[in-house]
Amino acid sequence: MGACLGSFANVAALRTLRGEDWVRQPSACFHCGKRLGFLANLPIFGYVRHGGHSACCGQKLPRRYVLVEVAFAALLVLAFRQLELPVFLVFVPFLILMVVIFLTDMDAFIIPDWASLGGLALGLGLALFGAPGLPVLADALLGGAGGFALIYGINTAYKLWRGHDGMGFGDVKLMAMLGVWLGPWALLPILFAASMSGAVFGLMAILATRLQKAENRPDQPAQVPFGCFLTPMALVWLLFAPQLLSAAQ
Numbered sequence: 001m002g003a004c005l006g007s008f009a010n011v012a013a014l015r016t017l018r019g020e021d022w023v024r025q026p027s028a029c030f031h032c033g034k035r036l037g038f039l040a041n042l043p044i045f046g047y048v049r050h051g052g053h054s055a056c057c058g059q060k061l062p063r064r065y066v067l068v069e070v071a072f073a074a075l076l077v078l079a080f081r082q083l084e085l086p087v088f089l090v091f092v093p094f095l096i097l098m099v100v101i102f103l104t105d106m107d108a109f110i111i112p113d114w115a116s117l118g119g120l121a122l123g124l125g126l127a128l129f130g131a132p133g134l135p136v137l138a139d140a141l142l143g144g145a146g147g148f149a150l151i152y153g154i155n156t157a158y159k160l161w162r163g164h165d166g167m168g169f170g171d172v173k174l175m176a177m178l179g180v181w182l183g184p185w186a187l188l189p190i191l192f193a194a195s196m197s198g199a200v201f202g203l204m205a206i207l208a209t210r211l212q213k214a215e216n217r218p219d220q221p222a223q224v225p226f227g228c229f230l231t232p233m234a235l236v237w238l239l240f241a242p243q244l245l246s247a248a249q
Contacts, residue, residue, distance in 0.1 A: 003043035006072025009096050010065060013103035016112050031059040043069040067222060072099060075235070082239040087133030091238065094119065094181055098231040101174060106226035111170030116177050120144060123180035135183040143179030147187050151175045171226050178234050186237050193236070194229035201229070 015022035027036045034056040040046045046055075047066040054061055071163045072095075079095060080088055097119045127140035135143060151172045158166035179187050202224045 002073035002186075003069040005076065005092070005096055006069040006099065007041075007043040007065070009072060009099040010068040010103065013100045013107070016100075016114075017104055017108050017110065019070030019245065023057055029054050029059075032057040044073075068099070068103070075099075079239060082243070083133070090131045090133050091181075093122060094238075095235070097177075098235055101227050102231045105170070105225040105231075107214060109168065109223065109225050111168070111174050111227050115174065116170060116173040120173070120177040120180050121178065127180065134181060138164050140180045140181055141183040143182065144176045145179070145189065146184045147175035147177070147179030148172055150187055164240050167226055172232065174227055178230065182234060182237060186241070189235045189241075192231040194226065197233070198224050198229040199224055 009025070011048065012022040015025070017085075027041055028034060030038060031054055036046075037055075040055050042234060044066055047069075048059060049055070050058075052061050052063070052066075053059060056247060076092075079091065083091065097115050100112050100115050104115070105110055123134065124137070124140055124144070125135045127137045130136075134140060155165055155167045155172070175187065175191070178190060182190070205224065
């Protein structure tokens, strides 16, 4: 099931960036356009069965497909082990959205509104009905407003200081979504951990660029997809913070 959901998240991310329908459009080979059969659509098995090549035209398939499927399978198993069953079932859509956002931000520095704002609306709806694992509605609203204000305020201050945006508005909406699902108390730890890991990655990217003597201007700011750091830290908080906090008490 995790591999199937991972395959769906990967398709949703790729088609979103291409402006294609990811809901109703059937799966087809992106080399020759032939519609895929049942066996070719099976996650992991469909890739391995033909040695990483398409069954219809024999073209090589990107490894990304099977890697995302395996990674989401492992993530779903971990979530099943770490969370109580009702909480696990409620948060499966959250896991899918985190993977979609990670992939689109990694590929194109884009966080689609249907994932961030749609996830925010879904979280508020679940909180309204008292879904297990989510904050109560008041805390969810506070978390959403706090997440929005936190990133928006930081970006505004950075823009006044440096004259350009430090983060995209997609990160603002993503942080609001995380505040709704995980509560206001999760915002600062997630932001701190994501900032530290993003800073390390950014420094390594700058050093690698200078070593390769890239043609970019020296004063051009390095671009780091911050959503690719916020989403893993949000998952770490979801899966491990409750156990760590209860153990500390």
